[in-house]
Amino acid sequence: NAGVTQTPKFRILKIGQSMTLQCTQDMNHNYMYWYRQDPGMGLKLIYYSVGAGITDKGEVPNGYNVSRSTTEDFPLRLELAAPSQTSVYFCASRARGGQLSDEQYFGPGTRLTVT
């Protein structure tokens, strides 16, 4: 079990460029999440998905898009990158079910710099 994997680990973008951050999980989890973490600011939810074909906005969705065509994959698309999107991005997943399946498991993260 690889758990949650993310690619790339690091990326530098120029202002206005676009890119896709990849996230894959092999735990057959229904729920998947994208967070960004800025220094001293905690984790902010960007988008989440409760299953293939179903996505919804989190707290900070502007400038991002997602899709969920399979249970395993949940890519995050940045269009027209801006310096404000410089951050560390984490993907997470959790099982569907009762209270004891609330636990979210995180991927290793992607460190993105926009200059």
Added chain:
Amino acid sequence: QKEVEQNSGPLSVPEGAIASLNCTYSDRGSQSFFWYRQYSGKSPELIMSIYSNGDKEDGRFTAQLNKASQYVSLLIRDSQPSDSATYLCAVSGAGSYQLTFGKGTKLSVIP
């Protein structure tokens, strides 16, 4: 807006001491509570979850929950230098798909 508050620290404790990390939350309907450990440059790692009032122990870690006071804490006994990290408190409401995270408390265990 749901809020989770933590003292940002840094909290410094000597090796072998008990480290006490605290977290308060604003949503009285919150049902699930988690502690994540995050080493510098790494991703958050789940170390404890607690769902009912009282204490839950796992090795050197004890989570304590008091829903009436809207307070959750993490005790680390016999603290080791390897425990030096940022500890994130996370809270989920009933039937919610989402976690709300605190900003984290940085713990430093001094040898």
